[in-house]
Amino acid sequence: MKGRWYYVVTVCSLGLLAWLPFVHAGTHLRRRSVTMLACGYGLATVVIGTLLAVTPTDENGKSTNSAVGVVGVLLMMATVALGCVQQSALRREVYSGAPPKDTVDPALAAALEARERRENARRIAARDPLLARDLKIGRPDLTRTFDDGGLVDLNSAAxxxxxxxCDLPVSTGEDIAAVRPPGGFLTVDDVLSLAEIPVAAWDIIRDRAVTIPRPDWRA
Incomplete structure (x- = not known):
């Protein structure tokens, strides 16, 4: 069984080398929590070593201070027991080849965050078009501070x-503007039915576009 040396090192060293498996796991998993555990067990080793060094002995080498000796032994036992328990899960994770649970691809995280921002901006536009215009949602060509995730307003953008x-040819953008009704499009799907847009581009338009009513619209 892979990784059993974690236990061997910890038990045979009486806890003095319990930090070593955590260092090994930390280099593979690259998690701060594992690094902190390695530091904690390293500190425990220093404390145990200090207790052993300051314990007075007689001429035969036997300890003459039972209290200090008992504390040292108890700390060793606790280090061995706790170390083996915590190393168990880490050992499986390191040797199973599973990626760290908290590792997220930066590009994926950015794309998901932008999608969430677009959905939030759409909710604002649907609930309060005036606020959406004030925030300049869907107008990446204007100076603004609100991040809408990359939306474009088909009713007002050039x-x-x-x-x-929408990653489209300029000619397609011109086709959309050409069929824009006086009051603006009601929905993004209206654009798809009125303009000559390749079906392959429909999904990205639905993902990136929004239709905010024009301020001069009349029922």
């Missing part, structure tokens, strides 16, 4: 901005 935001 063709070039629409094309860049």
């Amino acid at each position: 063709p070039r901005v629409i094309a860049e935001s």
Whole structure:
């Protein structure tokens, strides 16, 4: 069984080398919590070593201070027991080849965060169009401080901005602007039915686009 040396080192050294398996696990898992455990057991080794060094002995080498000796022995036993328990899960994780649970690809995290920001901006636009316009949601061409995750407003953005935001040819952005009704599109799907847009581009438009009513719209 792989990783059994964790226990062997800890038990045979009476806890003095219990920190070593944690150092090994830390280099593989790259987690701060494991590094802190290694430091903790290293500190325990220093304390045990200090107790052993300061314990007075007689001419035969026997301890003459039973209290200090008992504390040292109890600390060794606790280090061995606790070390083996904590090493058990780490050993399986290191030798199973499983990736660390808290490792997230930065690109994936950024994409998911941007998607969440777009959904939040859409909720604002649906609930309060005036606030959405004040925040300049869907207008990456304007100076703003609110991060909408990369949305583009099909009712107000220029063709070039629409094309860049949705990764479309400029001509497609111009087609969208050309069929824009006086009051603006009601939904993104209205755009897909009115403009000549390749079906392959529908998903990205639904993901990146929003339709915010124009301020001069009349029922």
